[in-house]
Amino acid sequence: MLRQTQQQKLLQKLSPQQIQLMKLLQIPTANLEERIKQEIEENPALEFGDDGYAEDTPLDEPEPLTDETEIHEEDQELYEEEPDGSEDEYENIDVSEYLMDDDDVADYRLRDDHYPEMDETRTIPIRVETSFQDYLLDQLGMLPLDERQQQIARQIIGSIDDDGYLRREASAIADDLSFSQNIITNAQEVxxxxxxxxxxxxxxxxxxxxxxxxLLQLKRKPSDDPLVKHAQTILTDYFDAFIKKHYEKIQRGMGLKDDELKAVIQLITHLNPKPGNNFAPDNKAESYIVPDFFILNNNGKLELTLNARNAPDLRISSEYRDMLRDYEKGAKKDKRQREAILFIKQKIDAAKWFIDAIKQRQHTLLTVMQTIMDYQQDFFLTGDETQLKPMILKDIAERTGLDISTVSRVANSKYVQTEYGTYPLKYFFSESLPTDSGEEVSTREVKKILLDLIENENKRKPLSDEMLTRLLQEKGYNIARRTVAKYREQLNIPVARLRKQL
Structure with a gap:
């Protein structure tokens, strides 16, 4: 049975501007310029100003931020109602507000006369590199292969991963060649x-x-060297014992003296387990870091600046304002002209909204980073990792008045450059661990002490997890053995048996 009912519901909807801001917050500085260029290509009413990018932006008191959980009904109506060029739609437009000079729209860059002008920073130097695959393909020309065999070799090289390993079976490569390039071959030829x-x-x-x-690396070494022969025997006949560091079994089986075994093990451990790692990754964005923030210690006073690339000089195109002016002067206002004015208005509105989103992004970044800097002030002054306080996303959200998801977006893929190094923002977030005195310390502090204990241990008799737990407890940290094992694994440190050295 069908029935009509009337209900009231309270819904929480994000305006398009808020969605745009959330996406912009997640973009790191290295990719922001690409996103801005994309917007400029899609919206001709938006363009770069004469300056391109502002100087590094110091932290001033930001304007009130709009949290993404709020609702802007006016913005939603502008997006939800498409202009149709009707008379009513046209009459509601105040064209004069679009004819004002907006060249000063980039005043949100927060210029400060107390900070010196920075040089032009739009160009990021990118080193010229040869990829790992290209390096191998260059050597392919030195092999006496016909065109068909070269295609097979190129397929093999294309299947090699960034570590330098071939992870596919020869039969699978033969199948790939058959289906994709119509080259009939077999596993033996591959x-x-x-x-x-x-x-x-x-x-x-x-x-x-x-x-x-x-073994391939050992083949490149002199074959008459007895150490090389011993190393080949170990890797061929005692490989399982070698990776488990059962050196006594190897020594008994091969009849080696202590100094001979030590020399052979040293030869093997100096080989490269990942030959492809000497080459930069294909993704250039992964080969270097562009910091989003800079923190300077000025005689005990921390000064925070935002990377200039986060403060682009954007403005509304003067040509679009001139077009509106020409249409407004026209005597006849037919439907075609009204549609043109509405189109221009829509593009100018979109440009203003994007500039405002960049402004909101800048203020949000600075607000969150300023709060992190104040919270972890002792670390930024000293660079001592043990001075880091326990800090979670909720702590920063409560101090900034932002949503936890907003803080998370800011902390994601963002970096800050200090005089002690460049750190990801996630580095400063950690859980707390109680001490015997009832004080809470950062788990990062505990990990640092754990790392120091392992680095200074006797490598002939490495410290077990139980012994590490006992040492940490003696220092006043209330910690369990399973927690020590978890922290050790997070630090990529193997168990005591695998840390043993001769």
Missing amino acids: EQIIAMVQSFDPPGVCARNLQECL
């Missing part, structure tokens, strides 16, 4: 060409596993 690629530099490339990678 294996023959794999052996040729394994002769390329860096040594160990195109190996299927760690054992083969290390």
Whole structure:
């Protein structure tokens, strides 16, 4: 049975501006210019100003921020109602407000006369690099292969990962060639060409596993060297015992003296387990870091600035204002002209909204970073990791009045440069751990002490997790053995047996 009812509901909806701001907050500085250029390409009413980017932006008192959980009904109506060029739509437009000079729209860059002008910073130097795949393909030309074999070799090289390993079976590569390039081959022929690629530099490339990678590197060393022969025997016959560091078993099986075993183990451990790591990743954004913030210690007073690339000089295109002026002067206002005015208005509104979103992004970044800097002031003054206080997203959200999700977006993929190094913002967030005195300390402080204990241990008799727990408890940290094991794993430190050295 159908029935009509009338209900009232309280809904929470994000305006398009708020959605745009949330997306902009997640973008790191290195990618912001690309996002701005994309917006300029899509909206001709938006353009760069004469300055391009402002100087590094100091922290002034920001304007009140709009949290993403609030509702802007006016903005929603502007987006929800598409202009149709009607008479009523046109009559509601105050064209004069669009003809005002907006060249000063970028005053939100918060220029400060007390800070010197910075040089132009729009260009980020990018080092010229040869990718790992290109480096291997360059060596391919030195092999005596016909065109068909070269295609097989290129398929093999394309299957090598960034570590330098070939993770696909020869039969699978043969199937790929058959389906994608119509080259009929078999696993035996692919294996023959794999052996040729394994002769390329860096040594160990195109190996299927760690054992083969290390053996390929040993083949490049003098074959008459007894240490090389012993190393090949260990990797061939005692590989499982070697990776588990059961050196006594190797020594008994091979009849080696202590100094001989130590020299052979040292030779093997100096080989490269990931030959592809000497090359930069294909993604250039991953090969260097562009800091979003700068913190300067000025005689005990911390000064925070925002990277200039976060403060672009954007403005409304003067050509679009001139177009509106020309249409307004026109005597005849037909439907076509009204539609043109509404289109221009829509583009100018979108440009203003984007500039405002950049402004909100800048204020939010500075507000969150200022709060983090104040919270972790002792660390920024000393650079001592043990001075870090326990801090979670909620702590910063409560002090800034922002939502936790907003703080999370700011902390994601953002970096701050200090005189002690460049750190991701996530570095300063950590849980708390109680001490015997009832005081709460950062888990990062505990990890730092744990790392120091392991670095200073006797490598012949490494400290077990139980012993590490006892030492930390003696220092006053109320910690369990399983927690020590968890922190050790987070620090990528193996168990005591695998840390043992001869």
